[in-house]
Amino acid sequence: GAVVSQHPSRVICKSGTSVKIECRSLDFQATTMFWYRQFPKQSLMLMATSNEGSKATYEQGVEKDKFLINHASLTLSTLTVTSAHPEDSSFYICSARAGSEVSPLHFGNGTRLTVT
Amino acid sequence: SQELEQSPQSLIVQEGKNLTINCTSSKTLYGLYWYKQKYGEGLIFLMMLQKGGEEKSHEKITAKLDEKKQQSSLHITASQPSHAGTYLCGAFEGNSGYSTLTFGKGTMLLVSP
Numbered sequence: 001g002a003v004v005s006q007h008p009s010r011v012i013c014k015s016g017t018s019v020k021i022e023c024r025s026l027d028f029q030a031t032t033m034f035w036y037r038q039f040p041k042q043s044l045m046l047m048a049t050s051n052e053g054s055k056a057t058y059e060q061g062v063e064k065d066k067f068l069i070n071h072a073s074l075t076l077s078t079l080t081v082t083s084a085h086p087e088d089s090s091f092y093i094c095s096a097r098a099g100s101e102v103s104p105l106h107f108g109n110g111t112r113l114t115v116t
Numbered sequence: 117s118q119e120l121e122q123s124p125q126s127l128i129v130q131e132g133k134n135l136t137i138n139c140t141s142s143k144t145l146y147g148l149y150w151y152k153q154k155y156g157e158g159l160i161f162l163m164m165l166q167k168g169g170e171e172k173s174h175e176k177i178t179a180k181l182d183e184k185k186q187q188s189s190l191h192i193t194a195s196q197p198s199h200a201g202t203y204l205c206g207a208f209e210g211n212s213g214y215s216t217l218t219f220g221k222g223t224m225l226l227v228s229p
Contacts, residue, residue, distance in 0.1 A: 043221040093158055104149055109158035
């Protein structure tokens with residue numbers, strides 16, 4: 001089946017630094033990737049939709065200058081949390097769509113970000 | 117925007133018992149997906165339903181989409197500890213290729229021995 005690899009799985013950083021999270025589709029080409037954020041005991045919140053070769057579309061309330069998304073190829077999308085603050089601590093999950101618009105999304109295993 | 121209501125929010129069942137989780141929308145669902153998530157991990161795709169009245173099964177898990185395509189149920193037969201986790205339903209807000217997937221708040225399932 002389709003595999004999405006997300007790295008790193010855990011990261012601890014100091015306030016003010018930037019963190020990059022990678023999301024790769026290993027055995028398929030993903031024209032669209034999605035980035036979600038999940039707070040404890042809550043559902044996934046869509047942050048942005050990333051299409052290969054174009055600018056990401058951010059959801060309302062998500063700061064695009066803070067959460068930089070780059071979808072440089074059909075198999076790689078990155079999320080960079082810039083100037084991280086403790087309130088950015090969360091669980092970030094990427095997903096990728098393989099195939100048509102009604103194909104299921106396949107998810108990475110998530111990245112636990114802790115900002116101290 | 118579309119909202120998905122999941123019920124119950126949490127559920128504790130004894131091993132071997134059956135259970136049902138519901139997912140309801142006020143709008144027509146264009147593709148209904150069921151995922152399972154263990155704490156701190158990614159989501160595992162379970163099933164996708166598209167047509168009204170559709171029903172799919174995988175091992176001991178059965179998912180149905182009603183005729184109006186506004187409600188789906190996930191039924192687990194003879195639950196096992198391996199079924200424990202959070203189950204999320206997700207649906208597209210529209211039927212175009214640019215639609216995004218929104219999720220319900222999840223149902224946390226615990227299976228007691």
